[in-house]
Amino acid sequence: MNWDDYRTFLAVAQAGSFSAAARTLHVDHTTVARRISTLEQDLGVKLVERLAREVKLTPVGKRLAALGTPVEEAMASVERAAHGAGNSLAGVVHISAPPSLATMALAPRLLALRQRYPDIDIRLTGEKDFANLNKGEADIALRLSRPNTPGLIARKLRDIPFFFFANHTYQVLEDHWEFITYHEEYNSMPQQTWLLAQLGARRVVLRSSDAQAQAQAAASGLGVALLPDYLGDGDPRLKKLTSALTPPPRELWMLVHDDIRRAPRVRAVMDFLISTLAR
Missing domain, CATH: 3.40.190.10 (Periplasmic binding protein-like II)
Structure with a gap:
């Protein structure tokens, strides 16, 4: 049995899909699928049920995944010790x-x-x-x-620090600002939670999972985005808006x-x- 194949299987067991495991391992989806197939052939058992958008561990797969956790931790400890043993600036x-x-x-x-x-x-x-x-x-x-x-x-x-940013031409009173925010699945993020509590009846015109996309949309004039200083200050098209509110820092x-x-x-x-x- 190849250890890399087994480690790939553990990543799939933890992530729940080939694509999520591929992102964790920084490899492509086909590499993950190939390693799982190779491991199943080497062991002579079926480890996962391949569904449309996820994988489900078979009973044997669940047992082998549970056995692998301490092995994976031990191997990671060995790799860290070796990685930290070098004494050169290279x-x-x-x-x-x-x-x-x-x-x-x-x-x-x-x-x-x-x-x-x-x-x-x-x-x-x-x-x-x-x-x-x-x-x-x-x-x-x-x-x-x-x-x-x-x-x-x-x-x-x-x-x-976080500030409200908009295009330099944005001339809307604060009570009528239209906002650019994260998707609903990010509502637990501290800055998103705080912003949603301040919106009142004001409209959200764009929801994006990406802070840089939010900054670009604000720079285009679409609305107001709550951004960290390093992101908003770096775009000359954006200006900090004066607000009665003080966003909490991260x-x-x-x-x-x-x-x-x-x-x-x-x-x-x-x-x-x-x-x-x-x-």
């Missing part, structure tokens, strides 16, 4: 961050890191879900909340697993992120 460091933060606040600053540490290569992933640092899905994670996950070291970098946290935080290349990138993003 190699790959994987950073996971919210998409708009990765695009607007981090990517434009990476040249300075490259100039300082030319032998460190960065892998930057913009993702809304939390990368599992215990499983090595990233080395460093930037998040707008602090997960309470054992084994992780967390450092608060700063408070990120906390920006940097997370790293204790097993790898002392690796020189990881420490160097952490120090860079602190100097660049903390204020």
Whole structure:
């Protein structure tokens, strides 16, 4: 049995579909399907029932998935120990961050890191879900909340203020603003929860799952978007609107697993992120 095939099966068991597992593993859908088929052939049992939009574990699949959790944790621990054992300022460091933060606040600053540490290569992933640092899905994670996950070291970098932004030509009284917000499935996000409580009878003209799409729509003149400073300030077409309301800030946290935080290349990138993003 190939360990990578089995790890793929565990990802499918946790994610509930081939496509979701593929996103977690950073591979394509066909690779996941192929590895599951290979594992089933090697073991001589059927592990999953393939449905239209999801997969369902067979009874044998459920038993093998339960047995695999401690094995996966042990393998992840070995991989972290090996990853953190290097003593050079060279190699790959994987950073996971919210998409708009990765695009607007981090990517434009990476040249300075490259100039300082030319032998460190960065892998930057913009993702809304939390990368599992215990499983090595990233080395460093930037998040707008602090997960309470054992084994992780967390450092608060700063408070990120939110403001109302609209196109420079937007001349509508606050009581009549029309808003651009997130989809309903994001209503539990702190800034979305707060905004919905303030809307009253005012209209939502666009709902989008992507903060950058919201910013682009606001810049076009469609309406008012509640955006973090790094996203709204970066677009010259947008202006901050004066409001009687004060949106609450979000906390920006940097997370790293204790097993790898002392690796020189990881420490160097952490120090860079602190100097660049903390204020």
